[in-house]
Amino acid sequence: MRTLLLKSLFARPVTIDAPSPEDAALAEIGRELEKRARKLFGRSLTIREVDAGSCNGCELEIHALNNAIYDVERFGIKFAASPRHADVLMVTGPVSKNMKVALERTYAATPAPKWVIAVGDCACGCGVFAKSYATVGAVDKVVPVDLHIKGCPPRPIDLLKGLVALMDKATAS
Amino acid sequence: MATNGLARTLSSLRPAGDQRPWPRYAAEAALWTEIGQRLGAGEGDLLALWGEPQFVHLALRAPDLVKPCVVSIAVRNGQFPSIGRYHAPAIRLERAIHDLYGHVPGNTPDDRPWLDHGAWGLSAPLGKRKRSPLRDPAEYKFLRVAGHGMHQIPVGPVHAGIIEPGHFRFTVNGEHVARLEQRLGYVHKGIDGLLIDTDIETAARIAARVSGDSTVAYSFAFAAAVEAALDIEAPPRAQALRGVMAELERMANHFGDIGAICNDASFVIAHAHCGIFRERVLAAADQAFGHRLMMDAIVPGGIAADISPDGVRTIRTMLDDVAPHFAEIIQLYDDTPSLQDRTCTTGIVGKDLVAKWAAGGHVGRASGRDFDTRRDLTYAPYDKVKFDVPAFTAGDVDARVWVRIREVEQSMRMLRHWLKAMPSGSVRRKLPVTRKAAEGIAMTEAFRGDVFVWVRVADGRIAQAHARDASWFQWPLLEAAIEGNIVADFPLCNKSFNCSYSGHDL
Numbered sequence: 001m002r003t004l005l006l007k008s009l010f011a012r013p014v015t016i017d018a019p020s021p022e023d024a025a026l027a028e029i030g031r032e033l034e035k036r037a038r039k040l041f042g043r044s045l046t047i048r049e050v051d052a053g054s055c056n057g058c059e060l061e062i063h064a065l066n067n068a069i070y071d072v073e074r075f076g077i078k079f080a081a082s083p084r085h086a087d088v089l090m091v092t093g094p095v096s097k098n099m100k101v102a103l104e105r106t107y108a109a110t111p112a113p114k115w116v117i118a119v120g121d122c123a124c125g126c127g128v129f130a131k132s133y134a135t136v137g138a139v140d141k142v143v144p145v146d147l148h149i150k151g152c153p154p155r156p157i158d159l160l161k162g163l164v165a166l167m168d169k170a171t172a173s
Numbered sequence: 174m175a176t177n178g179l180a181r182t183l184s185s186l187r188p189a190g191d192q193r194p195w196p197r198y199a200a201e202a203a204l205w206t207e208i209g210q211r212l213g214a215g216e217g218d219l220l221a222l223w224g225e226p227q228f229v230h231l232a233l234r235a236p237d238l239v240k241p242c243v244v245s246i247a248v249r250n251g252q253f254p255s256i257g258r259y260h261a262p263a264i265r266l267e268r269a270i271h272d273l274y275g276h277v278p279g280n281t282p283d284d285r286p287w288l289d290h291g292a293w294g295l296s297a298p299l300g301k302r303k304r305s306p307l308r309d310p311a312e313y314k315f316l317r318v319a320g321h322g323m324h325q326i327p328v329g330p331v332h333a334g335i336i337e338p339g340h341f342r343f344t345v346n347g348e349h350v351a352r353l354e355q356r357l358g359y360v361h362k363g364i365d366g367l368l369i370d371t372d373i374e375t376a377a378r379i380a381a382r383v384s385g386d387s388t389v390a391y392s393f394a395f396a397a398a399v400e401a402a403l404d405i406e407a408p409p410r411a412q413a414l415r416g417v418m419a420e421l422e423r424m425a426n427h428f429g430d431i432g433a434i435c436n437d438a439s440f441v442i443a444h445a446h447c448g449i450f451r452e453r454v455l456a457a458a459d460q461a462f463g464h465r466l467m468m469d470a471i472v473p474g475g476i477a478a479d480i481s482p483d484g485v486r487t488i489r490t491m492l493d494d495v496a497p498h499f500a501e502i503i504q505l506y507d508d509t510p511s512l513q514d515r516t517c518t519t520g521i522v523g524k525d526l527v528a529k530w531a532a533g534g535h536v537g538r539a540s541g542r543d544f545d546t547r548r549d550l551t552y553a554p555y556d557k558v559k560f561d562v563p564a565f566t567a568g569d570v571d572a573r574v575w576v577r578i579r580e581v582e583q584s585m586r587m588l589r590h591w592l593k594a595m596p597s598g599s600v601r602r603k604l605p606v607t608r609k610a611a612e613g614i615a616m617t618e619a620f621r622g623d624v625f626v627w628v629r630v631a632d633g634r635i636a637q638a639h640a641r642d643a644s645w646f647q648w649p650l651l652e653a654a655i656e657g658n659i660v661a662d663f664p665l666c667n668k669s670f671n672c673s674y675s676g677h678d679l
Contacts, residue, residue: 004442004505049335053360055675056337057385057466060429063335064455067448081333096678097292098359099338101310102330128379133298134363153385155465 045077045163048086048110052103052142053093053135057153058120062090064156077163083109088166091143094122094129095136107143115146115166119159124148179216180237182207189245190629192612193401197230197243205246206254208233213259218531219646220616221625222256222266223365223639224274226300229253230639232614232625234550241550243614243627248276255281262530262646269679273365274300285314288358288678299366318344318352326660330359337674341663348659353652357677364679368638373399373473373604376635380626381469383640384676389415389422390619391640392471394626397552398638399473402613402630403605406553409596411475416554417488417591418458418467418476419617420584425454426620427577427584428499430671434574435506437664438515446502450495457491460484475601485592492585503578516571520654520666523568530646534622535580536670538564539572546618558587573669580620606633619643621671642676 049062065072066079080086083106095103107116118139121127125138139145149162186198200208208231212219217235224230227248234241246253255278257264267278268287275297278284289296291308318325323344330338340356364383368376380395381388393415400407407415432447455465461484462470470477481487506512526532527540537544545562547555563579565572610631617624622643629636651670655663 004501050331051337051360053362053675054337055382055385055388056673057382057388057468059335059337060386060466063429064448064452066335067452068445069449069452079335083331093360094362096360096362097294098288098290098310098361098678099330100292102338102359106331128375128382129362129364129367132363132367133293133295133302134361134366152382152468153466 045088046080046086047077047088047090048080048083048106049090049092050083050103050106051092052099052123052139053096053129054120054122055093058092058123061153061156062092062119062159065159070156070160072160072163075163083107084111086110087114089114089116089143090119091116091139091145092119092123093139094125094127094132095139095142097134097136100136100142103139103142116143117147117149117162117166118145119149119162120154121150121152124150126150127152179208179211179233179235182211183238183242183244186244190612191610192243192614193404195232195240195242195614197245197612200244200246202246202249202254205231205244205256206259208244209254209256209259209263212256212263213261215529219256219260219262220531220623221627221639221641222263222270223627223641224248224270224276224299225637226274229270229276230627231256232627248274251275252277252279254279257281257283260529262649265649266645273298276300288361290358298363299369313356315342315354315356316352320346320351322346323351339674343660343663345660348661350655350658350660350663353655353663355648355652357648357674359678360675361678362675365639368635371635373630373633373635376628376638377472378469380638380640381471383679384619384642384644384673385466385468386426386673387422387619387621387624387642387676388466388468389418389471390617390624391626392469393419394615394617394624395628395638395640396471396473396475397615397617398613398626398628399604399630399635400613401615402611402628403473403607404611405474405602405605407475408599408602410479410598411600412553413591413596414476414480414600415471416558417480417588418462418470420588421454421458421488422467423620424581424584425451425458426671427581428454430620430668431506431574431577431581433671434516434570434665434668435512437668438512440509440512443502443506443512446498450499453491453495457488460487472601474604475599477601479600485595488588489592492588496585499581506574506578513571515662515665516574516669517567517569519570519662520658520669521568522650522654524566526650526653527568530650532622532646532650533618533643534620534647535573535576536622536643536647536650538562538576540568541566546616546623550616552615552617554591555587558590560587570665570669604633608632610636621673622647624676640676640679642673644672644674644677647672648677 123139189199190197220232272289296305326343329340338359428451432444435443459465524541527542543564625641628638
C-alpha cells in the first residue's frame with residue numbers, strides 16, 4: 001500500500017499521459033464542457049442514468065465516463081442515485097414495454113428544469129430491437145428528448161461531446 | 174452423479190431433426206418426465222430449456238454421455254409435463270416458455286408469469302398470439318414471508334447506479350436478510366421473436382446484443398451454431414482471432430468486476446486502477462478490431478475484418494503494460510485485511526447448489542464446480558492452447574474475486590500464445606445456402622459463464638433460434654447467497670455474481 005502511494009506521488013496522471021489525437025480531443029471537449037457547466041449550473045450538473053431496456057453495452061460506456069481516463073467529475077458533472085437529485089436523465093434502450101412505466105415515473109420524479117438525453121441507437125429509435133412486440137421504440141415516444149447521441153454503443157468521447165451539445169441547447173433556451 | 178440411468182433413458186429415444194454437433198431426440202411424456210426426475214436426482218446438468226410454437230426442447234449433459242444432447246417434446250393440448258416439478262432450475266425457464274409461447278408446464282410448482290408483466294397487450298406473443306388487457310405491473314404475488322419483526326425493502330426496477338433494471342424484494346429481520354426474491358423481465362425485448370425468419374446477417378447483429386458485456390461470446394456462439402448447422406468451419410486465422418477477442422472481452426470485464434467489488438467495500442484505489450486496466454484493454458481492442466467492445470466483429474463464416482496491421486503489437490504492448498500493475502493491485506487486495514473482512518465468508522453459495530443449478534463461470538468455479546466450456550466442451554481455438562481453469566471451494570465473494578484474478582492471468586497467457594503464432598490466410602468464408610432445414614448448437618465461455626445458442630437454418634435464413642445466458646442458472650443462487658447476510662453486503666454479493674439482466678430477460 002505504501003509503495004503504491006509513494007509511486008502515485010511521482011506518477012503522471014493517467015488522464016493526460018501519452019497524448020494521442022483522441023486525448024487531445026478529450027481535453028478540448030473537457031475544457032469547453034467545464035466552461036459551460038460552470039456558467040449554467042455553477043459547476044454542478046447531475047445526471048441520473050435510466051436503462052430502459054438496453055443490452056447493457058451503453059451502460060458500460062456511460063460507466064467509463066467515471067473512470068480515471070475520462071473523469072467526468074472534473075467538469076462538474078456527476079451521476080446521482082436518485083432522479084430527485086438530477087438535472088439530466090440519460091436514457092438507454094429501445095424502451096421495453098416492461099420498463100415504460102418505470103421510465104415515466106423516473107421522469108416525473110425529476111425536478112424541472114430537466115433535460116433528457118437518449119443514448120445509443122436503440123434509444124434513438126434506430127437499433128435492432130425497434131420492431132418487436134415487447135418494445136416501444138425510441139425514448140422520445142415516452143418522454144420528451146432534448147438530445148440524441150447515436151452509436152452502438154456511443155464511445156465515452158461521443159458522450160462527452162453530447163453533453164457539450166446539451167449545454168448549448170440548455171443555455172440557448 | 175455417476176449412474177448410467179440417464180444414458181439408458183436417452184438410448185431408448187428416437188433421433189429427431191438434423192442437428193449438429195450434438196444429437197437431438199424426440200421424447201413422449203413418460204420418458205420426458207423420467208429425464209426430469211433423473212436431472213432432479215443429480216444425474217446430469219440442465220443446459221437449456223426453450224420453446225417454439227409446437228415443441229419444447231431441453232438440452233442436457235451428463236458424465237456418462239459422450240456428447241450433450243437435446244430432447245424435444247411435442248406440445249399436446251397446449252401442455253407439456255413440467256421438468257421444474259422435479260428439477261427446480263427449470264422453473265424460471267418454464268415460466269418464460271409459458272409467457273412467450275403459451276405452453277403450460279403441467280403440474281408446475283410455480284405458475285406465476287415471469288417475463289410477461291402484463292405490458293405487451295398480448296398473451297403468448299410467439300405462440301397463439303392473442304390480444305390481452307394490460308395489467309398493473311405491481312400485480313405480482315411475491316412469496317409470503319412470515320415471522321416476528323420481519324419487514325420488506327423493495328428495490329428497483331430503477332436501481333441507484335448505472336446498472337440494468339430489475340426488482341429485488343428483501344424481507345429482513347433487523348439487518349439480516351431472511352429472503353431475497355427477484356423479479357426480472359424488465360428489459361425483455363423479444364429476442365427469440367426477432368430471430369424468427371430473419372436473414373443471417375441481421376440475426377447475427379441481434380445475437381451480438383443479447384448482453385452487451387458478452388457481445389463477443391454471443392457472436393462467437395451464434396456464428397459457431399450457424400457454422401455447425403451448415404457443416405462448415407471458420408478459417409484457422411479467424412478461429413485464432415476469435416479467441417483473441419474472447420479473451421480481451423474476458424479481461425476487460427474481469428477488471429471491471431474486480432474493481433467494482435472492491436469499490437463496494439469502499440476500497441476505491443483498486444477500483445480506480447482496475448478502471449484504467451479496463452480502458453487499456455478496450456483501447457487495444459478498438460485499435461485492433463475497430464470497436465471498443467468488438468461488437469459485430471465475429472460473424473458466421475469467420476470474422477468481419479482482419480486484425481489491423483498494428484493490432485498484434487498494440488495488444489502485446491497493452492499486456493506488457495498492464496500485467497505488472499495488475500500484479501501490484503492483486504498484492505494489495507491480498508494484503509488488505511479490512512477489505513478481506515468484507516469479502517471473505519460473505520455471500521457463500523454451497524457446492525450442492527452450484528451443482529444442482531449447473532452454475533457456470535465464477536459462480537460455479539468459486540464453489541467447487543470445476544467446469545469451463547473452453548476445456549470441457551472444447552471448441553476452436555481452445556482445443557489447441559494450454560490453459561488452466563482456476564477453481565476454488567470457499568464459495569464466498571472472495572473466491573469469486575480470485576477466480577477472476579486467476580482467469581485474467583490465464584487470458585494473458587493465451588493471448589500471448591496466439592499473438593506469437595497467428596495462422597495466416599483468409600478470415601472469412603462464404604456461407605453455403607442449403608434448402609433443407611439444419612440445426613446447429615454451440616456453447617462458448619463468456620466472462621460470466623457458458624452461453625448457449627441453438628439455431629435452425631433453412632434457405633440461407635434463420636428459421637428459429639434461441640440464446641440462453643449463464644445468468645439463468647446464477648440469478649437464483651444469488652437469492653441463496655444473500656440469505657443470512659446483512660443488507661449492506663448485498664452490493665458486494667450482487668457485484669461478485671454480476672449476472673446479466675438483458676441476457677436473462679431476452
